[in-house]
Amino acid sequence: MKVKSKIWSALGSFMDHSMINKPSGADRAILTDIETAIERCIDLHDTVFDERYVHEILFLVSNAPGSITFLSRRISTHLDSTREPVRALKTLLLIHRLLRGGDRYFEQDLRNLWSSQDLKVDPSWLMDYNDEAYALVHGYSSYLEERMAWAFGQSGNLEPVRPPFMELTFRSYNDEMVELLCFRLSKCQTLLDRVMDCFLVNSSSDGPVARSVFGLVLRESFRVYEGYAEGLEYLMRSPFNKASKPFRSLVHEILKKSCLQTPQIQDFYQKCKKTNVGKALDYPFVKIVTPSHITSVENMFTSKDQSQILEEDERTTEEIPIRESKNSFNLFPGKLEATISTVWVEFDEENLEATSL
Structure with missing residues (x-):
């Protein structure tokens, strides 16, 4: 299977350079079909491409292991060669739709190709175009x-x-x-900043493609914000008082950033609700983080430090120190809640027979 995948990847690279228009066998025909589907998605018309072309590309790639390299390079070539804002937006939208529509293996492969620069979402020419017509292209590319x-x-x-x-x-x-928690929260903060930078609500870019981009990114931001809000709430209620000081400073930086960002998110969503695309969406409730929240967490850290010093002083007066077993350490202070998984696990009959024996 690995050999076949490498052959497809090499063939895709070969066609990518010079051979796409030449007649060929079945293998080359699949790559030609991928190229045709790409071109149907990224024409110059300000209309949103049909989702069936996205599914067609995903189907073709799934039946030709390694052709995802060809797909990534062809999309990147189209993005680098165009100077039309609508076509650039449609190319970026195609990447986004493919990223969302593929399975986790496709998603991982596409991300790896982006890491290796085979897939590009930031065309080199974009820096030379700073007028309003390209504002959404700049923002969407950064997102x-x-x-x-x-x-x-x-x-x-x-x-x-x-x-x-x-x-x-x-x-x-x-x-x-x-x-781990601060890493996740920091990434949420960065992505939410990209969402807000992506859209100027009063922008003149209100065509069908721009509205499609707006709706897709906005819906994704809702899910990201919900996870962000849950993480912040957990961080403030259980700030891991036994963590060392360098990691406590991470908590402080996250909360300090959230004090500035959460009011901005609230204001951004309020403006989005007034737009044609945003008015029908189900917005999350934005919880504002205030300086008093930071003070509360810092006071909790301070009180725990003082209590720890008192405990150490008391231990020195004891003849036999009593140490708690590591196995009894509770990571999550307070009430624990059980969550029932809704994931079905299917067992083969052979596994069931083996278990019964």
Whole structure:
């Protein structure tokens, strides 16, 4: 299977350079069909392309392992060659739709090709075009640059993908949990900033393609914000008081950023509700983080530090120190809630027979 995938990848690269218009066999015909579907999606008309072309591309790629390399390079070539804002928007929208429509293996492969620069979402020519007609292209390109580092998790929610080089070692489990939570919250903050930068609500870009981009990005932002709000609430209620000071500073930075950002998000959503696209959407309730929240968390840290000092002083007066077992350590203070999974697990008859034995 790996050999076949490499052959397809090499064939895609070969066609990408010079051979796409030459007659060929069945293998080359699939790549030609992919190219045709791409061109149908990214014409010059300000109309949203039919979703069936996206499904056609996904179907063709699924039946030709390795052709995703050809797909990525052809899309990048089209994006680099056009100077029309509508066509650039449609090309970026195609990338976004493919990213959402494919399975997790397709999503992972597309993200890897973006990392290797085979797939580009930021055309080099865009820096020379700064007038209003290209404002949405600039914003959408920046959004997709950040969005490529996200993936749909098993729960169906968008989650940031942790780069392999970010695997760290920690002094304690609390430090690890704080860093993990702050990483997720920081990525949420960045993506939400990209959403707000993506749209100038009073922009003149109100054509069908622009409205489609607006609706898609806005709906994604709702899911991201909901996860962001849940993470902030958990961070403020359980700020991991046993974490070391460097990781506590991460908590402080996240909360400080949220004080500035949450009012901006609320104002942004209020403006979006007045637009033709945004008025029919189901917006999340935005919870405003205030400086008093930061003070409350810092006071909690301080009180825990003082109580820890008192506990250490009391231990020095005891003849036999009593230490709590590591197995009894509770990561989540307060009430625990059980969640019933709705994921069905299917067992083969052979596995059931083996289990009964």
